[in-house]
Amino acid sequence: MNLGILLLDLRLRRRTVIGTAIGTAVYLLLVVAVFPTFTHDTAFDDVIRSNPTAAAAFGINGSITSPEGWLGANMYSNFGPLLALLLTIGYGAATIAGQDADGTLGLLATLPVTRTRILIQKVMTLLTLAAVVPLVAYAVCLLGPRFELQPSWGPLVEASAALTLLAFDLGALALLVGAVTGSRGTALGVASATAAAAYLVSALAPAVPALRGVRWISPFTWAVGDNQLVHGLSVPELGALIAVGLVMVALCLPAMRRLDIH
Numbered sequence: 001m002n003l004g005i006l007l008l009d010l011r012l013r014r015r016t017v018i019g020t021a022i023g024t025a026v027y028l029l030l031v032v033a034v035f036p037t038f039t040h041d042t043a044f045d046d047v048i049r050s051n052p053t054a055a056a057a058f059g060i061n062g063s064i065t066s067p068e069g070w071l072g073a074n075m076y077s078n079f080g081p082l083l084a085l086l087l088t089i090g091y092g093a094a095t096i097a098g099q100d101a102d103g104t105l106g107l108l109a110t111l112p113v114t115r116t117r118i119l120i121q122k123v124m125t126l127l128t129l130a131a132v133v134p135l136v137a138y139a140v141c142l143l144g145p146r147f148e149l150q151p152s153w154g155p156l157v158e159a160s161a162a163l164t165l166l167a168f169d170l171g172a173l174a175l176l177v178g179a180v181t182g183s184r185g186t187a188l189g190v191a192s193a194t195a196a197a198a199y200l201v202s203a204l205a206p207a208v209p210a211l212r213g214v215r216w217i218s219p220f221t222w223a224v225g226d227n228q229l230v231h232g233l234s235v236p237e238l239g240a241l242i243a244v245g246l247v248m249v250a251l252c253l254p255a256m257r258r259l260d261i262h
Helices: 004-012 014-033 043-050 052-057 067-076 079-102 104-109 115-141 153-181 184-204 219-223 235-258
Strands: none
Touching: 004 014, 004 115, 014 067, 014 079, 014 115, 067 079, 067 115, 067 153, 079 104, 079 115, 079 153, 079 184, 104 115, 115 153, 115 235, 153 184, 153 219, 153 235, 184 219, 219 235
C-alpha cells in the first residue's frame, strides 16, 4: 500500500509530534527522578486519605508513594491522557474538516485514490499519533529502576496500550464529527467536551455517589480509571476500547463518501 497520505499528514504535524514527545519525556523523567524523595514520606498518603475528593479529581488510586500510585497520579491518570488527546483530537478535527477548509483535502481527492483509501490512511495516521505519548512514557519508565521506581511491567504495558486506544477513540470521534459536519471547530469542541465529561465521570465517581452508577460508561474508566497500573487491562475493558474505535471508523466511511469536498 502506498502510504503517501499518512507520511504527508505526519510531516505536516511533525513539530507538534516532536514537541509533545520531548515534553512528555522531560516531564516524566523528572517525575521518575524525584520518586525516591517521596517514596518514604507517608505524609502524602495521609493527605490523600483525608481528602478523597481531591485525590479522585487527580486520578489518584491507592498509595501515591507506591510506583504504580506515583505514575498514575503524575502521568497515566491525568497528564498522559491530556497530552495524548491533544495530539489525536487536534489531528482528528483537522485532517478532514480542517483540510477541507484549506483546500488540501480537495487536492488529495483529485489523486487516483478512493475516498475510502484516503480515510484508511488517515485512520492509520491517527493510530500512530495515539501511540506517541504511551511509547515515550513507557521508554522513560524503563529508567525507573535507576531511581528506585520499579512498577509492575506487565500492567504498565497493558495500561500503555489502553492509553493508546483511549486517545485513538476520542480522536476518531473528532474525525467522525469533522466528516459529518465539515466543521473543524465543531469537531474539536464535541470531542474535547466528550473527553472532559468522560474524565470527570471516571475521576470523581469514587468520591461522588451519584456518579458511581454511570462510571462504567466512561472510556477513561476502561483505560486508566480502574487501577490498570496495578491490575492490568481486563478483557471487557480492552474489548470496549477496541469496539468504540471500530464503530467510529465504520461511521466515518459513509460520512466521508457523502462529504462535499471543496
